[in-house]
Amino acid sequence: MEQPINLSPSAAGRVAAIAAKQGRDAALRLAVEGGGCSGFQYRFDLVSEIEGDDVVVERDGVKLVVDPVSLDLVRGSTVDFVESLGGAAFKVENPNAAAGCGCGSSFSI
Known part of the structure; x- marks a missing residue:
């Protein structure tokens, strides 16, 4: 079964390394917020808690x-x-984005 979103081996390795240095769980949250130069922007955070409706x-x-x-x-x-x-940097290869900006951290639909 295909996953709704994917994590590359390179990203998984980087998250594991950062989490190990900080003594935290190896869980990366990706959130989309309004803003950025193209309308939406990506936000990444290491998290310890996972909400019940989160997709993991x-x-x-x-x-x-x-x-x-x-x-x-x-x-x-x-x-x-x-x-x-x-x-x-972490980068999202988003097939839904109609446009992006030069910095790669914001997009529009």
Whole structure:
């Protein structure tokens, strides 16, 4: 069965490393908020608590947690971790986004 959202091996590895350094659970919450230069923006946080209606997918022992409202905007996406000359960051490859901005952290539908 296909998952509603995916976590790449690179992102799972990065979350596990950050969580281990901070002594926290390896659970990354992805939320979508209004704002940003394109209308919506992604927010990432390490979390210890998972709400009853959250969607949780797991890769290599790392959980990706998304609330139902945000999931409607990111369904079918892949959360990745990319490193380049410009820096390193989590990136959402969102097939629902009609447009994005240069920074890669905001999008429109």
